[in-house]
Amino acid sequence: MSRDMNGSHLDHLFSNSAARLDRWRDLNAKAQRWAAEARAGKSQEGSAPVQGALADLRAMEPYFAYPGAQLLRAVDDRLADGDALGTARLVLRMSNALLSGSYRYDESEWDAADDTSAEAPDRLPPGLGAGVRRPYFETLFVSPMSATRAASVCQEIRQLRRPDDGLVYEPVLVGSFEDAVLATILNGKIEAVVIYDGIPFASKHDANLLRDFLAAYAHMDTYTGVSPSEIGIKLARFIANIRPELDIYLLTDRKVEQLAGDSAASDIRRVFYEAEEPMEVHLNILEGVRDRQATPHFDNLKQYAMRPISTFHALPIARGKSIIKSNWIRDFGEFYGLNLFLAETSATTGGLDSMLEPTGTIKVAQEKFARAVGADHVFFVTNGTSTSNKMVYQAVTKPGDIVIVDRNCHKSHHYGMVLSGAQPLYVEAFPMTEYSMYGAVPLRTIKQALLDLQAEGRLDKVAMVTLTNCTFDGHIYNTRQVMAECLAIKPDLIFLWDEAWFGFARWSPFLRPRTAMGAAAALERWRDDPAAQQAWDAQVQELGAQWDPKDPRLLERQLVPNPKAMRIRVYETDSVHKSMSSLRQGSIVAVRDEDYDHHVSAFHEAVFIHASTSPNAQIIASLDIARRQMELEGYELVMRAIEVALAIRREIAQHPLISKYFSVLGADKMIPPEFRPSGFSDYLAAETNWLTAVKALKDDEFCLDPTRLTLVCGTAGFDGTAFKNLLASKYNIQLNKTSRNSVLLQSNINNTRSDVAALIKVLLDISEGIEARLRAEGEAGRAAFAAKVASLMEDVPNLPNFSRFHDGYRDNPASATTEGNMRTAFFAAYDEDECEYLPLMNPALDDRLKNGPELVSANFVIPYPPGFPIMVPGQVIDADTIEFMRKLDVKEIHGYNAARGIKLIQPSTISGKSKG
Ligand SMILES: *Cc1c(COP(=O)(O)O)cnc(C)c1O
Numbered sequence: 004m005s006r007d008m009n010g011s012h013l014d015h016l017f018s019n020s021a022a023r024l025d026r027w028r029d030l031n032a033k034a035q036r037w038a039a040e041a042r043a044g045k046s047q048e049g050s051a052p053v054q055g056a057l058a059d060l061r062a063m064e065p066y067f068a069y070p071g072a073q074l075l076r077a078v079d080d081r082l083a084d085g086d087a088l089g090t091a092r093l094v095l096r097m098s099n100a101l102l103s104g105s106y107r108y109d110e111s112e113w114d115a116a117d118d119t120s121a122e123a124p125d126r127l128p129p130g131l132g133a134g135v136r137r138p139y140f141e142t143l144f145v146s147p148m149s150a151t152r153a154a155s156v157c158q159e160i161r162q163l164r165r166p167d168d169g170l171v172y173e174p175v176l177v178g179s180f181e182d183a184v185l186a187t188i189l190n191g192k193i194e195a196v197v198i199y200d201g202i203p204f205a206s207k208h209d210a211n212l213l214r215d216f217l218a219a220y221a222h223m224d225t226y227t228g229v230s231p232s233e234i235g236i237k238l239a240r241f242i243a244n245i246r247p248e249l250d251i252y253l254l255t256d257r258k259v260e261q262l263a264g265d266s267a268a269s270d271i272r273r274v275f276y277e278a279e280e281p282m283e284v285h286l287n288i289l290e291g292v293r294d295r296q297a298t299p300h301f302d303n304l305k306q307y308a309m310r311p312i313s314t315f316h317a318l319p320i321a322r323g324k325s326i327i328k329s330n331w332i333r334d335f336g337e338f339y340g341l342n343l344f345l346a347e348t349s350a351t352t353g354g355l356d357s358m359l360e361p362t363g364t365i366k367v368a369q370e371k372f373a374r375a376v377g378a379d380h381v382f383f384v385t386n387g388t389s390t391s392n393k394m395v396y397q398a399v400t401k402p403g404d405i406v407i408v409d410r411n412c413h414k415s416h417h418y419g420m421v422l423s424g425a426q427p428l429y430v431e432a433f434p435m436t437e438y439s440m441y442g443a444v445p446l447r448t449i450k451q452a453l454l455d456l457q458a459e460g461r462l463d464k465v466a467m468v469t470l471t472n473c474t475f476d477g478h479i480y481n482t483r484q485v486m487a488e489c490l491a492i493k494p495d496l497i498f499l500w501d502e503a504w505f506g507f508a509r510w511s512p513f514l515r516p517r518t519a520m521g522a523a524a525a526l527e528r529w530r531d532d533p534a535a536q537q538a539w540d541a542q543v544q545e546l547g548a549q550w551d552p553k554d555p556r557l558l559e560r561q562l563v564p565n566p567k568a569m570r571i572r573v574y575e576t577d578s579v580h581k582s583m584s585s586l587r588q589g590s591i592v593a594v595r596d597e598d599y600d601h602h603v604s605a606f607h608e609a610v611f612i613h614a615s616t617s618p619n620a621q622i623i624a625s626l627d628i629a630r631r632q633m634e635l636e637g638y639e640l641v642m643r644a645i646e647v648a649l650a651i652r653r654e655i656a657q658h659p660l661i662s663k664y665f666s667v668l669g670a671d672k673m674i675p676p677e678f679r680p681s682g683f684s685d686y687l688a689a690e691t692n693w694l695t696a697v698k699a700l701k702d703d704e705f706c707l708d709p710t711r712l713t714l715v716c717g718t719a720g721f722d723g724t725a726f727k728n729l730l731a732s733k734y735n736i737q738l739n740k741t742s743r744n745s746v747l748l749q750s751n752i753n754n755t756r757s758d759v760a761a762l763i764k765v766l767l768d769i770s771e772g773i774e775a776r777l778r779a780e781g782e783a784g785r786a787a788f789a790a791k792v793a794s795l796m797e798d799v800p801n802l803p804n805f806s807r808f809h810d811g812y813r814d815n816p817a818s819a820t821t822e823g824n825m826r827t828a829f830f831a832a833y834d835e836d837e838c839e840y841l842p843l844m845n846p847a848l849d850d851r852l853k854n855g856p857e858l859v860s861a862n863f864v865i866p867y868p869p870g871f872p873i874m875v876p877g878q879v880i881d882a883d884t885i886e887f888m889r890k891l892d893v894k895e896i897h898g899y900n901a902a903r904g905i906k907l908i909q910p911s912t913i914s915g916k917s918k919g
Contacts, residue, residue: 019189020639021646021756023063024102030056031098038091050082053090057082062208066186068141068173069106069113070097072154077115107139137171138296140635141192142288144176145183145238146199153178163285170289170296180229180238181206187242188512191639193249194295195288196242199277200235200255232257236268243270245512248375248634250291252284295634298627299364299371300356304620307355308345318349346624349617358383358618359610368627375634376509377520378575378593382610385622388503388590389415390613391576393422395499395592397609398602399574400425403814404466405822407452410805411441411871412471413501417863421829425466426814427875428452428822429805432474433675438713439743439799440869442674443478443705444470446485447558453492455819457552467497472519473505475740475870476747477711478674479514481704482522484561487529490569491542491562497572497596505708506577506591507752510637511645513700514708519575523595526571535566572596582751583629583637589622640752648710648750649686650759655714656687661766664719664773667712668745670699678704710750717744717795719773720788723868724893734765741868744795800890803873803883809859811913812877828877828908832861837912842904843888852882856910864888864905865897874898880905 033052040046057078064075074097081089093115100106106113148156153176160174175193177186179202187193229237239251250272268274273287312322319325323344326336336344348355356363365383373381384391392415400406402424408416410429420427430448432441449468456462468489473479482500489496500519508514508521515521529535542563550557575593579585596602632640652667669685683699686709699706716726723741730736730746740747748762777785808823810816832838838861841848851858860874866888873884888899899905 019063020191020642023060023067023189026056026060026063027098027101030060031094034087034091034094038087041087046087050085050087050090053094054082063189065177065182065208066175066189068175068192069101071113071173072150074113074115108136137169139192140170140172140194140292141175141190142172142195142197143183143186143190143193144174144197144199145178145180145202146176146197147178147202148176148199159281160285163282168289170292172288172292178202179206180204180234180241182208183238184241184245187245187249191636191642193246194292194635195250195252196239197252197254197284197288198235198238200253200257201231202234202238204229204234236271239268239270246638247377248295248510248637250288252287254284292635295371296631297371298368298624298631300368300627301624303354303356303364304346304624307348308342318347320344321347321349323347343621346620348620355620358385358623359614359616365623368623368630371634372591372626372630373593375630376506376518376575376577376591376593377524378595379599380594382592382594382606383623383626384590384592384614385588385618386590386613386615387580387588388501388576388578389413391590391592392416392499392501393419394606394609394613395574395576396420396423396425397612398606399497399499400466402826403464405456405461405464405820406467406469407449407465408469409444409471411474411869412469413503414863414865414872416469416501417825417872417875421826421876424826426822426824428456428465428820431804432478433678434802435673436799436802437796438668438672438715438745439802440476440713440745441474441802441871442476443474443480445678446481446488446704449485450488450492450558450562452820453489454552454557457492459815459818459820461815461818462493465493465496467499469499469501471501471503472517473502473508473708473711475504475711476673476713477708479505479517479706479708481702482517482519483525484704486522486526486573487564488562490564492557494565494568495570495572495598497574499574499576502575503578503590504581504711506579507582507633507637507641507644507710508708510633510641513697514641516701517706519573520593520595523571523573526569530566530569530571535563538563539565539567570597572598579626579629584625584632584752585629586619586622586625588619589626589629591626637752644750644752644754645709647754647756647759648712650756651712651748651750651762652687654759654763655766658763658767660770660774661763664770665766666715666718667748668715670707673707673713674703674705679706680704712748712750713742713745714748715745718792719769720791720795722795729769730765734768736762736765740870743799743868800887801883802869803881803887805875806879806881806884808877809857809879809908809913811859823877825876828859829862831908831912832876832906834912837909839907839909840900840903840905841907843885843901845904848885848905852885858905859908859910859913861906861908863898866891866893866899867895867897868893872898874905877908880907 030053033056037046037050037053061075064070074093078090078093078097081093096112100109100112144156144160146153146156157174157176164171172194175186175190177183181204183196183198183202185206187196235253235255239253242249242251251270253268253271253274254277255274256277272291275284321344323336323341326332326344327341354363356365358365361369369381369383372383373379382391382394384394392413396406396416396419400420400423404423404425405428406420406425407428407430408420409432411432417427430444430452432444434441453462453465456465468485470480470485472482480500486498489498498519502508502519505514505518508518516525546554546556573595577591577593579589579591580587599606655661655665655667669687670679671684671688679699681695681699681703683695683703683706686696716723719726721729722743723746726746727738727741730738738746738748750758773788777788780787805821807821808825808828812824812828813822814824841851841858848858858880860876860878860880862874862876863872864874865872873887874880
């Protein structure tokens with residue numbers, strides 16, 4: 004894909020920071036070439052290429068503090084003097100400073116006169132061991148002042164710095180609403196925004212690129228008529244929508260007291276009277292960022308580790324003495340370092356909080372996490388989202404409740420229902436048979452289930468809808484639409500969105516609306532809008548206040564919930580360790596439930612049931628730290644993770660040899676067209692421009708998480724497992740999911756562009772290997788290869804749907820819906836006398852399938868891959884499932900003992916039970 008910034012291709016939307024650095028590399032290369040020519044005394048094009056590169060770059064520079072107007076002017080001056088060597092030196096230094104980030108801590112980088120560091124740039128990133136370096140950020144000042152005045156204001160702001168500030172920031176000054184929005188989008192280092200009231204709307208810079216960006220983020224025309232008195236508040240709202248974590252300040256000469264009480268001002272951290280001391284503003288900026296930086300539990304744990312403490316509680320490794328003094332296990336201490344043991348404690352006194360009844364630093368850490376993800380409450384969980392999910396089931400469902408749930412969801416959901424006694428009503432995702440995987444559950448299927456229950460007068464039994472967002476393979480739901488339409492049928496439904504993989508999405512303005520918490524917030528805003536009531540009234544006009552659940556229009560049209568009746572009851576679980584910097588098993592339950600008060604005690608019981616009484620203090624600390632990171636640099640990191648993924652897609656698709664054997668599936672392959680009304684097909688498709696992609700992300704029923712890449716390897720003659728093993732053993736590349744003919748690659752906040760290069764090199768190496776082998780093996784080899792590819796790509800087993808629960812495990816065998824009493828079946832299997840085993844290849848199995856009695860599974864059978872239960876306790880096993888199992892070529896099948904066979908509940912037992 005072209006790196007032309009004026010092109011309308013999608014990747015710039017996500018990769019603007021990388022695009023900017025590319026421009027700097029380009030400028031530097033041209034400056035060095037010019038200098039080399041000058042040195043050799045044979046200048047050809049002179050400074051024209053450098054001028055051109057500089058012109059391209061200039062559109063973005065006003066939105067970044069470094070290098071800033073002064074240094075750029077110095078480059079202009081040298082260019083004007085025809086000073087090739089001087090230009091090259093300065094440009095080299097600036098681009099090095101940008102690439103290495105050294106401008107953040109080396110003040111000499113800001114000085115145009117100082118050329119000395121050009122030869123030995125400090126390439127060290129301000130990483131570990133750079134403790135003395137103060138964290139650096141940028142503050143956006145949006146003010147109508149002139150350029151000269153702006154420069155002196157910057158100087159004044161810098162003069163407010165004091166050595167003990169702990170943090171240091173550089174100002175970025177822009178002059179309009181539009182410029183402020185662009186700076187917020189482009190510059191991930193911005194942490195605070197100071198808006199002067201009365202700024203103009205339109206940018207003075209006129210670049211198509213900028214217009215495109217603005218168009219992609221919002222309908223800016225709805226803002227153009229904003230009165231000057233409102234513009235500050237409107238800008239604050241706009242910025243808060245893109246990056247809610249930023250601290251926004253408003254400087255105004257209107258009545259501060261009035262504004263501060265205005266509900267529209269809720270996005271603003273503080274309002275200042277314009278004449279107020281600049282020092283006040285400065286101190287507030289620092290305090291706001293420090294508040295996000297503070298990690299109460301981790302900070303407290305560090306303090307604790309430094310104190311001289313004797314322990315008489317049961318935890319020998321606490322303080323490390325049992326390790327450091329040992330003859331035999333010293334290396335344990337040496338490997339992890341003493342701090343780990345100094346921070347280990349089982350105490351909940353002496354300033355350390357209790358995970359089970361937090362009242363101190365853990366409570367505050369949870370509150371901060373709740374703020375960060377837009378929840379009312381967050382609960383830390385130290386044994387993974389497996390436990391978080393079970394806690395939610397335990398807290399909000401009880402025996403006999405129905406839960407509408409994706410059958411392919413993580414096993415913790417199925418086990419959660421065994422524990423709570425809730426009855427699963429399994430709904431099916433659309434299949435992607437060619438790749439032996441499932442997509443996501445169509446909303447129509449969920450509505451149908453609810454309407455069927457309504458038709459039978461049993462809607463009151465449904466407690467919850469549970470879906471995985473995004474799915475392992477990257478299908479993202481339209482969370483808001485799903486909840487709105489379900490609430491139209493049952494206004495008090497609870498939703499559990501398993502976002503184990505998706506926690507990072509909060510920090511992308513494009514993905515956030517599709518997170519559970521983002522959608523819950525949007526629903527709440529919608530409900531407060533008079534248009535909501537109008538939409539409801541119009542629907543009542545059309546369908547009647549009491550609709551007939553069998554009315555076919557209900558499935559065809561988008562249903563509107565009753566704003567007066569609907570409740571917002573949303574639970575989101577995140578494996579913080581899967582997408583953010585937490586230690587393994589760090590997980591959260593985020594709650595936005597208006598009726599949570601009904602559940603407070605049940606929720607606490609659920610915590611007590613599932614949480615260890617010895618929670619790991621380091622995991623809790625890492626949750627606190629992960630939140631800090633995301634609130635301060637999440638926006639930039641997530642943008643980069645997306646950019647890395649798009650770069651991988653692009654490189655694979657464009658490479659003539661790699662693309663012969665490998666491909667990454669786009670939305671056109673992974674989402675049937677009826678779920679993509681926007682027409683979006685792929686992130687790389689030529690016809691995809693920003694607006695289509697943004698529309699797809701906003702409106703389509705499903706879209707794809709760009710960071711998850713399904714790489715088809717069957718076309719290279721590898722099944723997923725073989726390819727995964729090859730990558731691991733020969734190339735040290737790890738990945739965790741495979742299908743029959745694909746593997747899943749994933750980028751996250753730790754990936755950089757060099758990872759892209761490394762991966763592409765490996766794929767190239769493998770592709771060349773295949774080519775060489777095919778050349779060597781001649782016709783026979785090619786035929787064998789083609790046969791292997793055909794078998795992997797075409798001879799794929801049908802994916803079995805959930806059949807049904809045996810009537811003996813159904814409260815209403817006559818019902819149209821298929822929920823069942825899984826818990827009873829689960830425990831029935833505890834009695835070995837009441838069970839039997841049938842080997843998969845035994846003809847008796849086929850006989851039973853044909854002539855009965857029905858085969859009833861005694862337990863969960865979960866093959867990896869695909870990783871979802873193809874049998875659950877109490878399920879009637881049908882021919883499709885047996886066929887699938889027979890074709891399955893995986894070794895790891897949980898719940899299936901190949902030597903004994905499939906474990907079944909004896910038919911006599913079931914009928915006996917249901918009679919009794
Ligand atoms: C990994 C995963 C879980 C379980 O989370 P852990 O943190 O590993 O316990 C739950 N649901 C989904 C969708 C997952 O991918």
